[in-house]
Amino acid sequence: MQQVANNHEHGHAHDHEHGHEDHEQLKVLGFWIFLVTDCILFGSLFATYAVLMHSYAGGPTGKELFELPGVIASTFILLTSSFTSGLAILAMNKGKVKELIGWLVVTALLGLSFIGLEISEFTHLVHEGATMSTSAFWSAFFTLVGTHGVHVSVGLFWMVAIMMQLRRRGLTPVTRRKVTTLSLYWHFLDVVWIFLFTVVYLMGVM
Amino acid sequence: MANHTNHNSHAESHGSLKSYVIGFILSIVLTIIPLVLVMNPLFSKAGTIIAIMIMAVLQFVIQLFFFMHIREGEKPRWNVQTLVLGLVIVLTIVAGSIWIMAFNV
Amino acid sequence: MWESLKEFASWFFVTGDPLIYGAMVSIALTMVAIVFVLTKYKKWGWLWREWLTTVDHKRIGIMYLIASLLMLFRGGVDALLMRVQLAFPNLEFLHSDHYNAIFTTHGTIMILFMAMPMMFGLFNMVVPLQLGARDVAYPFLNAVSFWLFMFGAMLFNLSFVIGGSPDAGWLSYPPLSQNDFSPGPGQNFWIWGIQISGIGSLATGINFIVTILKMRAPGMKLMKMPMFSWSVFSSCVMIILAFPILTVTIALLYLDRFAGAHFFTMDGGGNPMMYLNLIWMWGHPEVYIVVVPAFGIFSEVVATFAKKKLFGYTSMVAAVMGIAILSFFTWAHHFFTMGTSANVIAFFAITTMLIAIPTGVKIFNWLFTMYRGKISFKQPMMWTIAFIPCFVVGGATGVMLSVAPADYQYHNSYFLIAHFHQVLIGGVVFGYLAGIYYWWPKLFGFKLDEKLGAWGFWLWNIGFYVCFMPQYALGFMGMTRRYYTYGWDLGWEPLNLVSTVGAFLMGAGFVFQVWQITYSIKHGERDTTGDPWNGRTLEWSIPSPAPFYNFAVVPQVKELDDFWRVKEEKANGTYKEEPVHLEPIHMPKNSGLPFIMSVCWFIAGFGFVWEWTWMAVIGMVGVALVMWARSFQYDTDYYVPVDEVRRTEASLGRVY
Numbered sequence: 005m006q007q008v009a010n011n012h013e014h015g016h017a018h019d020h021e022h023g024h025e026d027h028e029q030l031k032v033l034g035f036w037i038f039l040v041t042d043c044i045l046f047g048s049l050f051a052t053y054a055v056l057m058h059s060y061a062g063g064p065t066g067k068e069l070f071e072l073p074g075v076i077a078s079t080f081i082l083l084t085s086s087f088t089s090g091l092a093i094l095a096m097n098k099g100k101v102k103e104l105i106g107w108l109v110v111t112a113l114l115g116l117s118f119i120g121l122e123i124s125e126f127t128h129l130v131h132e133g134a135t136m137s138t139s140a141f142w143s144a145f146f147t148l149v150g151t152h153g154v155h156v157s158v159g160l161f162w163m164v165a166i167m168m169q170l171r172r173r174g175l176t177p178v179t180r181r182k183v184t185t186l187s188l189y190w191h192f193l194d195v196v197w198i199f200l201f202t203v204v205y206l207m208g209v210m
Numbered sequence: 211m212a213n214h215t216n217h218n219s220h221a222e223s224h225g226s227l228k229s230y231v232i233g234f235i236l237s238i239v240l241t242i243i244p245l246v247l248v249m250n251p252l253f254s255k256a257g258t259i260i261a262i263m264i265m266a267v268l269q270f271v272i273q274l275f276f277f278m279h280i281r282e283g284e285k286p287r288w289n290v291q292t293l294v295l296g297l298v299i300v301l302t303i304v305a306g307s308i309w310i311m312a313f314n315v
Numbered sequence: 316m317w318e319s320l321k322e323f324a325s326w327f328f329v330t331g332d333p334l335i336y337g338a339m340v341s342i343a344l345t346m347v348a349i350v351f352v353l354t355k356y357k358k359w360g361w362l363w364r365e366w367l368t369t370v371d372h373k374r375i376g377i378m379y380l381i382a383s384l385l386m387l388f389r390g391g392v393d394a395l396l397m398r399v400q401l402a403f404p405n406l407e408f409l410h411s412d413h414y415n416a417i418f419t420t421h422g423t424i425m426i427l428f429m430a431m432p433m434m435f436g437l438f439n440m441v442v443p444l445q446l447g448a449r450d451v452a453y454p455f456l457n458a459v460s461f462w463l464f465m466f467g468a469m470l471f472n473l474s475f476v477i478g479g480s481p482d483a484g485w486l487s488y489p490p491l492s493q494n495d496f497s498p499g500p501g502q503n504f505w506i507w508g509i510q511i512s513g514i515g516s517l518a519t520g521i522n523f524i525v526t527i528l529k530m531r532a533p534g535m536k537l538m539k540m541p542m543f544s545w546s547v548f549s550s551c552v553m554i555i556l557a558f559p560i561l562t563v564t565i566a567l568l569y570l571d572r573f574a575g576a577h578f579f580t581m582d583g584g585g586n587p588m589m590y591l592n593l594i595w596m597w598g599h600p601e602v603y604i605v606v607v608p609a610f611g612i613f614s615e616v617v618a619t620f621a622k623k624k625l626f627g628y629t630s631m632v633a634a635v636m637g638i639a640i641l642s643f644f645t646w647a648h649h650f651f652t653m654g655t656s657a658n659v660i661a662f663f664a665i666t667t668m669l670i671a672i673p674t675g676v677k678i679f680n681w682l683f684t685m686y687r688g689k690i691s692f693k694q695p696m697m698w699t700i701a702f703i704p705c706f707v708v709g710g711a712t713g714v715m716l717s718v719a720p721a722d723y724q725y726h727n728s729y730f731l732i733a734h735f736h737q738v739l740i741g742g743v744v745f746g747y748l749a750g751i752y753y754w755w756p757k758l759f760g761f762k763l764d765e766k767l768g769a770w771g772f773w774l775w776n777i778g779f780y781v782c783f784m785p786q787y788a789l790g791f792m793g794m795t796r797r798y799y800t801y802g803w804d805l806g807w808e809p810l811n812l813v814s815t816v817g818a819f820l821m822g823a824g825f826v827f828q829v830w831q832i833t834y835s836i837k838h839g840e841r842d843t844t845g846d847p848w849n850g851r852t853l854e855w856s857i858p859s860p861a862p863f864y865n866f867a868v869v870p871q872v873k874e875l876d877d878f879w880r881v882k883e884e885k886a887n888g889t890y891k892e893e894p895v896h897l898e899p900i901h902m903p904k905n906s907g908l909p910f911i912m913s914v915c916w917f918i919a920g921f922g923f924v925w926e927w928t929w930m931a932v933i934g935m936v937g938v939a940l941v942m943w944a945r946s947f948q949y950d951t952d953y954y955v956p957v958d959e960v961r962r963t964e965a966s967l968g969r970v971y
Contacts, residue, residue: 040295044303045560045563048560048596050300055308056578059577059583059584083238083241086237086277087233090234139584140580143578165946168947191277194277195270206244295552302643310592311586311655312655313654
């Protein structure tokens with residue numbers, strides 16, 4: 005009997021120590037599952053694109069309008085930002101808040117320039133006469149690429165919020181978890197872009 | 211107590227600078243190869259498409275292992291299981307749509 | 316000024332139909348009455364503190380339940396209106412336009428705003444209790460889910476009086492749902508009502524998966540988890556895999572309507588058939604999403620009321636999880652007649668037939684559980700027993716439909732209508748009703764009256780067969796769904812009249828159930844033990860109604876049906892009493908943010924519906940601000956002191 009009670013006591017102390025961290029672990033798992041749902045969201049958009057990718061309806065084709073240099077630049081920018089967000093995690097594991105924030109700033113700036121390039125690409129396309137309502141192909145193109153762009157933009161806002169919290173509170177289990185989920189999100193967006201780059205642009209200019 | 215040590219090692223194994231650098235270099239290489247293949251076609255069109263899709267998948271795997279640390283975390287790895295299931299469904303959505311709609315385009 | 320205001324009103328509000336004027340007046344009166352009562356009894360603060368800001372899964376469950384019963388009422392009235400119109404040939408009770416709107420809202424409401432919330436209500440009311448957990452994994456997110464559902468449903472229902480109802484069918488196939496054929500905001504109400512509540516459903520899916528994987532009581536291995544929780548797990552896996560597809564599909568439809576895109580249009584290279592393909596990739600799993608939890612309920616009810624362990628627990632788990640995966644490989648059977656290759660049709664016909672196997676396994680498991688059991692025929696058990704023959708027939712007609720060549724004959728006929736009502740009413744509605752009767756005492760502390768319940772039960776059941784059996788025959792006679800009227804020369808009138816009578820019998824059954832609930836609030840048998848049915852699982856080990864922290868002491872689980880083990884050990888004297896040690900309980904704080912955020916979504920949705928960009932922007936900025944505010948909130952939980960736990964338990968008759 006005594007032993008059972010003792011175990012219980014022990015379990016209790018353990019709970020208080022780890023309760024918070026366990027809870028944060030729980031949120032990381034939930035975030036993974038959210039990423040899987042986001043995968044399916046992009047999968048549905050890719051499926052739509054794949055079915056409509058030759059429906060030009062007499063309008064311009066991707067081959068005619070895509071400008072690869074800009075897209076290649078965006079690709080390397082996003083790839084690098086995925087790497088720098090990883091370096092942010094390394095800094096966090098070493099407990100260096102300033103370095104962590106520094107790498108997040110670099111990541112955010114790279115993300116911002118990615119968005120800038122995308123906006124200029126879209127403006128260029130619209131200028132050339134390819135809009136959402138030009139043909140099924142362009143509808144699918146703008147929706148797929150645009151949805152990714154919206155995800156990156158949301159990530160930027162989120163990044164700013166987390167940097168502010170890191171400055172205010174330093175590294176706590178909660179802020180650690182937030183940085184972890186943010187970097188997962190960022191890597192995920194890079195993965196989506198790899199497929200976008202391959203399927204939309206590379207296959208588009210072939 | 212045992213749990214505690216476990217946790218420490220868990221935090222440390224969150225990738226090293228070396229693994230991030232290797233991952234980064236591999237990603238760059240796997241981006242350049244398809245670019246070269248598309249610019250200077252070595253294979254037939256179908257062959258190129260297959261090759262660049264393989265590169266994309268490889269890059270995805272590299273991100274998963276070197277950046278997203280898919281091998282870490284406590285067991286059972288529910289996140290990996292959900293991911294695998296999700297990918298099966300994504301594949302079904304894309305391949306199934308193409309297959310079903312093939313008659314209608 | 317006055318003239319332009321009048322013009323705006325005549326275009327903004329739905330006008331010209333006495334039925335709708337009547338509804339407007341009654342809605343306005345109800346709202347005035349609610350405001351009056353809340354103000355008179357000074358209940359605004361209570362409403363805000365206890366309900367609108369709650370993160371307690373049981374209260375959220377109760378709110379889901381109330382909302383779903385209201386929606387059942389509205390969807391049911393829609394059904395009765397349709398049946399009146401079809402009772403005799405050439406009736407002019409409803410115009411064709413009005414009839415189109417009614418079958419659209421009936422289907423949408425019954426699936427998305429009745430079945431889904433009733434299911435989420437049961438998830439919330441039961442799962443944490445069954446797992447021995449004190450809350451779900453993310454209580455705040457849970458409240459967000461509920462309010463998103465609620466405001467999505469309100470946005471959808473608003474179309475009844477403002478702007479006009481959608482009328483392109485419950486799945487709104489293009490090109491009918493495009494601007495050319497459905498101008499005006501009705502179709503947008505459909506899109507945004509579903510979109511907003513769909514985000515909530517997705518979040519609930521994630522929430523309960525993590526709850527089930529991570530929040531089980533110590534010792535409860537996955538294979539010792541009650542069957543209902545397994546079925547919820549299966550359902551949530553399907554939710555997270557299927558709902559993103561729905562989100563994309565209707566977002567694309569909206570882009571077609573709003574931004575002139577060409578996804579599903581007839582021109583510009585669009586392909587309406589892609590919409591069918593996409594929406595059924597969600598739509599088929601969706602029917603399993605709602606029916607699998609019902610299977611879980613039947614499993615709990617059968618074991619409890621036959622006083623036997625569930626037969627074939629392992630095969631049941633395998634069947635439920637197998638269905639979750641298999642359901643993603645059958646979608647094309649909803650459009651065999653669309654025209655695609657023979658290989659596609661053969662593949663999907665076979666996968667569809669395969670689905671019948673795990674379902675058959677379950678039916679046999681329930682029958683073998685009952686075999687040689689001492690069955691007590693309480694209300695939950697009555698609904699379960701009624702379900703079995705009903706679902707077997709519904710399932711068999713489903714296999715008939717899966718035979719692709721024959722489907723060319725059945726497709727979109729009343730045969731199909733009868734089939735899916737038989738599986739959805741016989742499976743889903745009967746199942747959820749069984750669940751509500753079963754767990755009602757746990758949530759409210761009293762049982763629902765047996766005698767009135769028996770009236771409801773028999774009216775529903777007799778009404779069901781009288782209503783839907785004739786429809787199988789009507790399908791064979793060539794009657795197609797969505798006809799708003801028919802001529803005398805077709806010979807359909809006797810069967811249609813019988814069907815209408817059956818629908819009204821079911822309606823009477825519902826009235827008896829409402830009466831039953833109101834009567835039982837005062838006169839229902841109180842549950843003082845916490846275990847009114849001699850239950851087997853953990854939720855029956857705590858007092859009824861369950862205290863807000865659920866378990867004063869987290870239970871240690873050794874077996875499947877652990878509470879049954881404890882009771883047996885107590886009966887034969889082998890139970891070892893362990894010293895109870897109360898500890899402070901970690902609980903989440905209430906928050907108004909989920910409610911406010913959902914109001915912002917509602918504003919944004921309303922803007923999107925009317926294509927008023929400024930309003931949509933305001934709403935979305937509001938959503939972003941709330942999320943920002945939440946990110947900076949760190950003081951989100953607290954500890955309930957031991958004293959308070961002891962006092963609460965004592966007031967419920969348990970002394971520690």
